[in-house]
Amino acid sequence: MTEYDAIIIGTGQAGPGLARRLAGSGMRVAVIERGRFGGTCVNTGCTPTKTLVASAYAVHVARRGADYGFSAGDIKVDMKRVKARKDYVAGLSNQGVERSLKSLKNCTVYEDHARFASPHEIEVGSETLRSDRIFINVGGRAAIPQISGLDRVPYFTNSSMMNVDFLPRHLLVLGGSYIGLEFGQMYRRFGSEVTIVEIGPRLVPREDEEVSQVVAAFLDREGIGVQLNAKCLRLSQRDDAIVMALDCEDGQREVAGSHLLIATGRRPNTDDLGLDRGGIKQDARGYIEVDDELRTNVPGVWALGDCNGRGAFTHTSYNDFEIVAANLLDGERRKVTDRIVAYALYTDPPLGRAGMTEAEVRRSGRRALVAKIAMEDVSRAFEKGETEGFMKVLVDADSKQILGASFLGASGDEAIHCVLDTMYAKAPYTVLQRAVHIHPTIAEFIPTMLGDLVPLGT
Ligand SMILES: Cc1cc2nc3c(=O)[nH]c(=O)nc-3n(C[C@H](O)[C@H](O)[C@H](O)COP(=O)(O)OP(=O)(O)OC[C@H]3O[C@@H](n4cnc5c(N)ncnc54)[C@H](O)[C@@H]3O)c2cc1C
Numbered sequence: 001m002t003e004y005d006a007i008i009i010g011t012g013q014a015g016p017g018l019a020r021r022l023a024g025s026g027m028r029v030a031v032i033e034r035g036r037f038g039g040t041c042v043n044t045g046c047t048p049t050k051t052l053v054a055s056a057y058a059v060h061v062a063r064r065g066a067d068y069g070f071s072a073g074d075i076k077v078d079m080k081r082v083k084a085r086k087d088y089v090a091g092l093s094n095q096g097v098e099r100s101l102k103s104l105k106n107c108t109v110y111e112d113h114a115r116f117a118s119p120h121e122i123e124v125g126s127e128t129l130r131s132d133r134i135f136i137n138v139g140g141r142a143a144i145p146q147i148s149g150l151d152r153v154p155y156f157t158n159s160s161m162m163n164v165d166f167l168p169r170h171l172l173v174l175g176g177s178y179i180g181l182e183f184g185q186m187y188r189r190f191g192s193e194v195t196i197v198e199i200g201p202r203l204v205p206r207e208d209e210e211v212s213q214v215v216a217a218f219l220d221r222e223g224i225g226v227q228l229n230a231k232c233l234r235l236s237q238r239d240d241a242i243v244m245a246l247d248c249e250d251g252q253r254e255v256a257g258s259h260l261l262i263a264t265g266r267r268p269n270t271d272d273l274g275l276d277r278g279g280i281k282q283d284a285r286g287y288i289e290v291d292d293e294l295r296t297n298v299p300g301v302w303a304l305g306d307c308n309g310r311g312a313f314t315h316t317s318y319n320d321f322e323i324v325a326a327n328l329l330d331g332e333r334r335k336v337t338d339r340i341v342a343y344a345l346y347t348d349p350p351l352g353r354a355g356m357t358e359a360e361v362r363r364s365g366r367r368a369l370v371a372k373i374a375m376e377d378v379s380r381a382f383e384k385g386e387t388e389g390f391m392k393v394l395v396d397a398d399s400k401q402i403l404g405a406s407f408l409g410a411s412g413d414e415a416i417h418c419v420l421d422t423m424y425a426k427a428p429y430t431v432l433q434r435a436v437h438i439h440p441t442i443a444e445f446i447p448t449m450l451g452d453l454v455p456l457g458t
Helices: 015-024 039-043 046-063 079-102 178-190 209-221 314-329 358-364 379-384 412-424 429-433 445-450
Strands: 002-004 006-009 029-032 107-110 114-118 121-124 127-131 134-136 140-142 170-174 193-197 225-227 234-238 241-245 254-257 259-262 266-268 301-303 342-345 351-355 368-374 390-396 402-408
Touching: 002 029, 006 015, 006 127, 015 029, 015 079, 015 314, 029 127, 039 046, 039 079, 046 079, 046 178, 079 107, 170 178, 170 241, 170 254, 178 193, 178 209, 178 342, 193 254, 209 225, 209 390, 209 402, 241 259, 342 412, 351 412, 358 368, 358 390, 358 402, 368 445, 390 412, 390 445, 402 412, 412 429, 412 445, 429 445
Parallel strands: 002 127, 006 029, 006 134, 029 107, 134 301, 170 193, 170 259, 193 225
Antiparallel strands: 114 121, 121 127, 140 266, 234 241, 241 254, 342 351, 351 402, 368 390, 390 402
């Protein structure tokens, strides 16, 4: 048995930063990784998908050449080169994480599957490691739904999609939320026929209805098929086609494609971690239960990142590391609940989100103000020829603080940070309203918009 001052399981977005801080403070640290260094974001999530989104955007703009006054001739997408670019960019991050951990003083890297043997003992390969401080950063993977016939057809997940170096003739995407929409739009732009199948009554169902409507409209304009209310699904193989029957009762609606991507959600990598032997509590969906400082029920064991169910993003996982490191090493008392909800959907145009949706504000019953501007009234968007979408901000009528915002439009993923930073400052919206922003930018219209707040009607 080898004793360490700290053991970190997983090298996603929290583990490597934490390893650097702990090892830097003089602790002897063991880091265990069973897969690719850097985890989901680096290898099968954010980095590769945003690299592919960038290729798809370039193709899209080239096809719109006439709108901008040029002709690019016959546009051909070479998927092998698109994939090679993606592999190169993602590879840099993956190798960077691996190199930095393996060269870190006071840090020993194990490349194998880790499993709890007891609350403070971890089995890795044929060895057992022991520590008073164990940090779980095991992330998650694609959840595979129970669908009749799914076991008899081939399908991709976000992970296996990373190996695709050809153009699917017709990609069926099961799941009309963040991951499904990003893949759906990019493959349409690469040249595939695409049909997105969503079980609910609208796309991105967690967002406000007007977000779903605008997203549906721009996907439709790009020729992406969308099937909603696909409640009862059956899958089968017919010759070389994958066939989805969408209404089991009447069996009328069906859609056939050449390839299928499952994008119906995520599940934590906790089922093979020996949590029962560690005595570590999880909820009904397998997420590790943690308190506001990310401590599990077992003293000396923390859970960070997607596996604790308190966030599902790279920035939330990284912030988990910051919270734990600050509390352990810097004598601070940082908490998860200090974090404001924020994320983006990387369709084109993207959606930047901060805080509450309008629906959540309404449900909260508080007095609120709302301001909205269409992107076609934003000069920078107009100049760029990217006028789809809108920006919307919600303000608490009493405290004057911003409650939330949805920016669906060009640079919405960047401009949202003006709102987010004002929220973190707990400043009234008037601070942002009186700021002089640069012309011409998308963010320039946030102060203008805040001058037109009206009561949020019923
Ligand atoms: C397609 C897609 C696109 C995404 N895009 C974005 C985006 O644009 N922006 C964003 O913020 N988020 C995005 N995300 C989410 C983001 O990738 C995750 O929230 C983030 O990677 C979570 O990091 P993590 O630290 O929790 O764990 P992970 O990154 O999942 O890392 C966990 C690591 O633990 C290892 N591991 C697991 N079990 C064990 C074990 N028993 N023993 C040893 N090692 C183990 C795994 O191999 C893995 O390397 C996306 C996700 C997907 C799937």
